[in-house]
Amino acid sequence: MNTAVTLRADATPSAPALTLRPWCGGDAAALVDAFRDPVLRHWAGPGPESMADATRWVRDQEEGWAAGDRFGFAVVEVLPDSPHGRPAGHVVLKDVARAGPSAQVGYWTAGHARGRGVAPRALDALTGWAFSAWEPDVLEHLELLHQVDNPASCRVAEKSRYALDGTLPPYPPAFPREGHRHIRRRDRRTRPESP
Template identity: 45%
Template sequence: MTITVSTRPRAAGLLLRAFEDADTPALIEAYRDETLRRRNRRTIDDAEQAARWLNAQYEGWAAGTRYSFAVLEAGALVGNVVLKRGTPGGERAEVGYWTAAPARGRGLAPRAVEALTSWAFATFAEGGLRRIDLLHEGDNDASCRVAEKSGYPLTEIVPAYPPYPLDGHRHSREYLDATGLRRSE
């Protein structure tokens, strides 16, 4: 299945779209936040690092393994939400996200995660997607709240594994068909 940039999640009050080279200054600014830097493995300090990060997003789209969306509010970049599919056509995927410091605490992350989840199941369930996981370090209470508000119940504690020094949480959502039943083909 070919996914085009025009195919995207929808969330009230937010625009979710593929990242563009023009997002470079906003990415650099967002990654100046110490909380964001602490929670992400990759940092973006300059235009060269931003270009590498953006290239990874473009390559993911082309390969069908990573669908990363810029989250904008009133034209400003306020976050990122991404569907990671290690195997295109596989039964499982992972959702990831970050929110820029000025946008935190206003419910943007749960709205963006919910929009991405609905989009992912609508787009990929016919091709076999059955479960999406949201993973985070166990001490990240804000991510637990985002997961719960987005309909991702806690399913297990994941033991620490490098580069993560702490146990983590796995929250999961399963695909439900139009009748609200789990579809387990």
Template identity: 40%
Template sequence: MPVLTRPVVAAGTVARNPQPALPTGDGLLLRPWRAEDASAIHAAFQDPVILQWHIKSADSEEEVAGWIEEWHTMWREERGAQWAVVDEDTDELRGRVALREMLLGEGVAEVAYWTVARARGQGVAARSTTAVTRWAFEEVGLHRLELFHSTANPASCRVAAKTGFALEGTKRSALQHPDGWHDMHFHARLRSD
């Protein structure tokens, strides 16, 4: 059956170039993950706060090394893009920001993030979300970015609001966390916003 619309973003737009490093302009750098980041990711996933809001754990550095390989594959296959958020001067890990579930033809992706414990309260998630949003709209040409978080996570709600992601609704009992089913806030931002 013929498709009646043209792709929002042509296939190959992302993968034809290496994944870029994205400076935030205020001391942070979003850079592609490296194999040597496995120990820092593993350490971050020992934090109970990260485990509270995520649905997987990191049992070993070897397991995390597999994640990094998969993140590189996602870039090549244009399914997603994951960045390490690091201090621009020291390269110390501050968090992660990602475009997940990237559908170039539809012009849509989901923004996701986490912040290491020692970097919380410093605007890391908001600053990195702003940088990746700018790149997704201005460089890639996506039309819509979505952001989901548990309604029990007010810090994520503040990040969404601060970065211009409008609350569009609540998905009831939408994602199972280790402590049970959570309602999820559904935020979005359009390139035209």
């Protein structure tokens, strides 16, 4: 899979456009800063606490792209005073073709960017790309998992047309509480392109 994939999400009346691009070494400081937020750490788990941690985390994202099984994107708000932008969040497509015609998506939003529709717009861009990049026999639907006590993730799923499919039992340590599974199925009118 090409690591030069860049996706876009349109601006809204109250929020700037988004660029989704693979993470790079220059994002390490912003990554450490994002994970200083206790809300993000609560829902996403422990993240990079030092520049060395962040560098390893970015390297893991790059390795996922190279292996073709995990595609992490830095979500950057397009601002006139910042040509490369500061990451406002993260979206990821993982486990493509590992367990049948499905894959999983995940995301987080940095504290400084919450409330501007970053997560649903980024997730929608990632979903469209996934369904256009893989054939239906490889990718028929996407799953989004979150803890039941995270209503913000339910709202993001609903805004992104991921229907609630059921409740999952706890699966520590990643999911210490019951979880929700949301599913978005491929629109049959979508014509896939080769990845």
